[in-house]
Amino acid sequence: MIMTLKEIRKKILKGDFIGLFRLFGKDEKSMQPSEVAKIFLNLPASSAIKAFQSFPEKNKILLFPYLDSLVQKQIVNEIPKEDSAKILNNVSSDDLLIFLSNLKGVELSESLEYLNEKNKKAAHNLLGYPRESVARLINTEFVTIKKEMSIDEAMAHLRRYHQDTETANIVYVVDGEGKLVDDMPIRRLVLNEPAKKVEDIMDGFYIKLNINDSKESAVDVFKQYDRAALPVTDDKNVLLGVITVDDVLDVDEAKNTKEMQRFGGLESLEYPYVKTPFFSLIRKRAGWLIILFLSEMLTATAMGHFQSELDAALVLSLFVPLIISSGGNSGSQAATLIIRAMALNELTPKRWWYVMRREIFSGLTLGLILGTLGFVRITIWQKLHWANYDPKHHGQYWYLVATTVFFSLVGIVLWGTLSGSMIPIVLKKLKIDPATSSAPFVATLVDVTGLVIYFSIAAVILKGTLL
Amino acid sequence: MIMTLKEIRKKILKGDFIGLFRLFGKDEKSMQPSEVAKIFLNLPASSAIKAFQSFPEKNKILLFPYLDSLVQKQIVNEIPKEDSAKILNNVSSDDLLIFLSNLKGVELSESLEYLNEKNKKAAHNLLGYPRESVARLINTEFVTIKKEMSIDEAMAHLRRYHQDTETANIVYVVDGEGKLVDDMPIRRLVLNEPAKKVEDIMDGFYIKLNINDSKESAVDVFKQYDRAALPVTDDKNVLLGVITVDDVLDVDEAKNTKEMQRFGGLESLEYPYVKTPFFSLIRKRAGWLIILFLSEMLTATAMGHFQSELDAALVLSLFVPLIISSGGNSGSQAATLIIRAMALNELTPKRWWYVMRREIFSGLTLGLILGTLGFVRITIWQKLHWANYDPKHHGQYWYLVATTVFFSLVGIVLWGTLSGSMIPIVLKKLKIDPATSSAPFVATLVDVTGLVIYFSIAAVILKGTLL
Numbered sequence: 001m002i003m004t005l006k007e008i009r010k011k012i013l014k015g016d017f018i019g020l021f022r023l024f025g026k027d028e029k030s031m032q033p034s035e036v037a038k039i040f041l042n043l044p045a046s047s048a049i050k051a052f053q054s055f056p057e058k059n060k061i062l063l064f065p066y067l068d069s070l071v072q073k074q075i076v077n078e079i080p081k082e083d084s085a086k087i088l089n090n091v092s093s094d095d096l097l098i099f100l101s102n103l104k105g106v107e108l109s110e111s112l113e114y115l116n117e118k119n120k121k122a123a124h125n126l127l128g129y130p131r132e133s134v135a136r137l138i139n140t141e142f143v144t145i146k147k148e149m150s151i152d153e154a155m156a157h158l159r160r161y162h163q164d165t166e167t168a169n170i171v172y173v174v175d176g177e178g179k180l181v182d183d184m185p186i187r188r189l190v191l192n193e194p195a196k197k198v199e200d201i202m203d204g205f206y207i208k209l210n211i212n213d214s215k216e217s218a219v220d221v222f223k224q225y226d227r228a229a230l231p232v233t234d235d236k237n238v239l240l241g242v243i244t245v246d247d248v249l250d251v252d253e254a255k256n257t258k259e260m261q262r263f264g265g266l267e268s269l270e271y272p273y274v275k276t277p278f279f280s281l282i283r284k285r286a287g288w289l290i291i292l293f294l295s296e297m298l299t300a301t302a303m304g305h306f307q308s309e310l311d312a313a314l315v316l317s318l319f320v321p322l323i324i325s326s327g328g329n330s331g332s333q334a335a336t337l338i339i340r341a342m343a344l345n346e347l348t349p350k351r352w353w354y355v356m357r358r359e360i361f362s363g364l365t366l367g368l369i370l371g372t373l374g375f376v377r378i379t380i381w382q383k384l385h386w387a388n389y390d391p392k393h394h395g396q397y398w399y400l401v402a403t404t405v406f407f408s409l410v411g412i413v414l415w416g417t418l419s420g421s422m423i424p425i426v427l428k429k430l431k432i433d434p435a436t437s438s439a440p441f442v443a444t445l446v447d448v449t450g451l452v453i454y455f456s457i458a459a460v461i462l463k464g465t466l467l
Numbered sequence: 468m469i470m471t472l473k474e475i476r477k478k479i480l481k482g483d484f485i486g487l488f489r490l491f492g493k494d495e496k497s498m499q500p501s502e503v504a505k506i507f508l509n510l511p512a513s514s515a516i517k518a519f520q521s522f523p524e525k526n527k528i529l530l531f532p533y534l535d536s537l538v539q540k541q542i543v544n545e546i547p548k549e550d551s552a553k554i555l556n557n558v559s560s561d562d563l564l565i566f567l568s569n570l571k572g573v574e575l576s577e578s579l580e581y582l583n584e585k586n587k588k589a590a591h592n593l594l595g596y597p598r599e600s601v602a603r604l605i606n607t608e609f610v611t612i613k614k615e616m617s618i619d620e621a622m623a624h625l626r627r628y629h630q631d632t633e634t635a636n637i638v639y640v641v642d643g644e645g646k647l648v649d650d651m652p653i654r655r656l657v658l659n660e661p662a663k664k665v666e667d668i669m670d671g672f673y674i675k676l677n678i679n680d681s682k683e684s685a686v687d688v689f690k691q692y693d694r695a696a697l698p699v700t701d702d703k704n705v706l707l708g709v710i711t712v713d714d715v716l717d718v719d720e721a722k723n724t725k726e727m728q729r730f731g732g733l734e735s736l737e738y739p740y741v742k743t744p745f746f747s748l749i750r751k752r753a754g755w756l757i758i759l760f761l762s763e764m765l766t767a768t769a770m771g772h773f774q775s776e777l778d779a780a781l782v783l784s785l786f787v788p789l790i791i792s793s794g795g796n797s798g799s800q801a802a803t804l805i806i807r808a809m810a811l812n813e814l815t816p817k818r819w820w821y822v823m824r825r826e827i828f829s830g831l832t833l834g835l836i837l838g839t840l841g842f843v844r845i846t847i848w849q850k851l852h853w854a855n856y857d858p859k860h861h862g863q864y865w866y867l868v869a870t871t872v873f874f875s876l877v878g879i880v881l882w883g884t885l886s887g888s889m890i891p892i893v894l895k896k897l898k899i900d901p902a903t904s905s906a907p908f909v910a911t912l913v914d915v916t917g918l919v920i921y922f923s924i925a926a927v928i929l930k931g932t933l934l
Binding site for chain 1: 469499502505508558594622625626629630631633635636652653654655656657658659660662674689690691692693694695707711713714717719720724726727728730731736741745748749752753755756757759760761763764766767770771772777778781784785786787788789791792793795796797799800802803804805806807808811812813814818823825829833836837840844848860878886890905906907910911914918
């Protein structure tokens with residue numbers, strides 16, 4: 001590439017599509033659709049539509065599936081109807097379905113109008129399945145042979161009836177009723193003697209997905225069995241389509257993004273950050289922020305409850321942020337470990353007791369470490385300038401305050417670790433996404449209870465001296 | 468499967484391998500290696516080794532690549548030398564390399580001793596590349612043809628010289644010096660007339676990786692170009708091997724796990740949670756926890772600095788946890804959004820000014836929402852029982868305290884949002900993993916500065932009344 005993406009972007013914004021056209025419009029050696037799509041991600045809608053319209057039809061069809069769903073919608077709405085119809089009827093069936101799955105209501109029915117009868121029927125059928133099912137990802141242009149054929153006949157059959165698309169990497173052996181008998185990488189036809197029969201080179205073993213399976217379970221199957229494509233059948237084992245690993249990579253990426261955003265304490269975004277409109281972004285963030293804020297108000301109630309202790313020993317207030325944040329941090333660590341281990345199927349809720357024992361010991365160990373550090377810090381500190389910070393000059397009781405901080409840290413880190421590890425397990429058991437127990441959520445929970453732990457320990461240890 | 472995984476696990480723990488053997492040892496229709504590996508993940512080392520040894524050699528070789536790296540090491544160390552040698556020399560070259568990459572020092576040199584000359588030479592060569600380079604993933608059993616061949620000749624050549632392995636899905640056209648000329652899905656040989664020449668069906672376009680490229684950049688290339696396998700060449704374009712999408716899926720998963728664990732405020736684990744030894748787990752967690760704790764000690768210093776204000780208006784202490792946690796939560800949200808957008812290449816550090824403007828408006832909006840909620844809460848609260856919580860009965864100044872809380876929340880949420888969004892960008896610019904600006908890290912930073920903001924605003928608003 002001679003021009004940088006930035007330079008191309010500038011040209012397009014000026015309405016000069018020649019640079020882009022030269023790079024993408026000519027032959028196979030030029031820019032790839034996925035590279036052009038990257039430029040489109042950073043264009044305002046009007047320029048994107050104009051640039052798209054400047055391409056020859058073939059390239060429009062190549063580029064369309066790689067565009068962001070928001071840009072796809074804008075293009076289909078803005079370009080002439082017959083152009084939209086041509087594009088939608090010529091992209092592969094899985095790409096069409098993914099586009100349609102992102103539409104709702106009027107938008108969806110308008111787009112369905114563009115389709116020819118065959119595509120409309122297929123789309124209607126597949127859109128009837130739940131949004132989260134693999135039905136929304138399947139490619140219906142698959143390649144079938146019969147087990148009675150010789151390899152030579154099978155190859156001739158494929159040459160006559162099938163196009164050179166990625167779904168042809170694996171061929172499917174079906175019986176007279178279209179029921180799946182075996183899958184076979186097409187290489188096996190090449191690597192065996194042409195006179196052999198298909199049934200001679202079948203291994204009779206295949207992994208398949210059911211049309212009602214969820215997209216996320218499909219990700220797990222692909223990862224477990226290292227396949228590049230998997231067949232999808234109905235309950236009667238009739239082959240309905242094929243799912244390829246590239247679509248699954250996208251699902252996996254979206255799943256990870258959702259998990260991370262939830263864990264960061266916000267609702268997951270539908271579009272990339274740079275494409276999400278400002279008020280939609282605020283809405284996704286404000287919801288959880290308000291819930292957490294309202295819960296965190298309980299800390300003010302708790303602090304109010306211990307106001308007389310604070311009034312008697314103001315020095316206790318110094319350590320409030322330190323103590324509650326330690327609980328939040330250790331909770332966030334534990335939640336991360338457990339959420340991720342469950343997402344990778346390394347751990348199931350059934351093993352909660354194993355996790356609990358482990359996290360009790362972890363929490364105690366970590367609490368003892370932080371508690372000791374806290375104790376040392378107060379000891380050093382009081383030697384230096386304790387009196388400065390205690391207007392009532394209770395300096396002689398520093399060791400009692402240090403002891404309070406020590407035990408509070410042990411208790412709160414233990415509590416944070418336990419909450420952080422157990423809440424995701426409970427959520428999973430309740431079939432709620434464990435990542436909902438986000439870092440901020442665990443921190444808020446531990447803040448409120450942490451204050452109660454701190455002041456209760458203080459009440460016991462400081463009774464008769466400071467309190 | 469008739470027995471559940473749990474039942475099989477129980478049988479194995481009792482030393483009864485017959486159930487497992489029956490399911491995995493017989494024919495292709497029985498259990499898949501990846502399923503057996505799942506059982507192994509939950510076995511203690513001694514049972515795992517015994518169960519492994521109970522398999523026929525062919526199945527040992529099939530199973531080995533799917534096992535966790537810790538289990539692999541234990542097996543190679545414990546079973547007889549000649550068995551280890553047979554396994555290591557017969558797994559595919561990429562699986563061998565991934566196993567060796569997880570070894571260090573003596574372990575590595577011992578394992579290299581098991582290899583035959585050819586494998587030893589290849590491994591020595593590839594292990595010379597950095598741990599994070601694609602060299603550590605390549606499969607050297609690739610399939611080449613020449614462009615002068617007819618399709619028929621090419622197929623005969625493949626039948627004679629190549630085995631039926633996953634790398635044969637794509638064939639590589641090379642010249643006399645082994646330089647890459649084109650790649651071609653093997654289906655294209657099937658789908659074209661046998662009399663045609665290879666050069667007639669070449670498109671001359673291919674995507675390749677360089678042997679020095681990083682594993683993580685390979686993930687991005689696979690995602691961008693939707694390929695199932697990519698060729699790897701040296702600087703002179705000589706074909707060295709092939710990388711398949713299944714290995715890349717594993718790299719991607721490990722990358723996401725690392726990112727999430729860092730973001731959760733701990734060092735990333737080398738092994739799954741359930742396989743990580745207790746003290747190693749503590750070490751990974753204690754490091755960051757101690758750093759955060761020491762930083763958070765600054766909050767005690769800050770609180771100490773404002774002790775005279777607190778003494779004069781103890782009511783201020785009530786809202787300390789509420790205010791600092793709001794900053795932490797909004798910061799964690801912003802950090803999540805920016806870290807993920809950069810990981811997906813939707814955003815580069817160059818666009819920091821765009822992000823900053825956006826986040827200033829977001830922070831202000833979210834701050835105004837929380838500030839208003841805080842103000843309303845204090846207003847309602849004072850009507851009910853203000854005096855109870857303020858031993859000095861400054862009840863008449865409630866509106867000044869509410870105003871202080873309002874402006875503090877606006878300031879702190881804005882500050883949290885800005886820090887959360889800008890720190891990952893700065894880290895990325897400094898070539899440090901942006902996820903290092905974890906939720907706990909941002910929260911700690913905002914806690915300390917948040918206290919300063921809160922008490923400074925209080926000093927201005929309450930001067931002459933409470934202070």
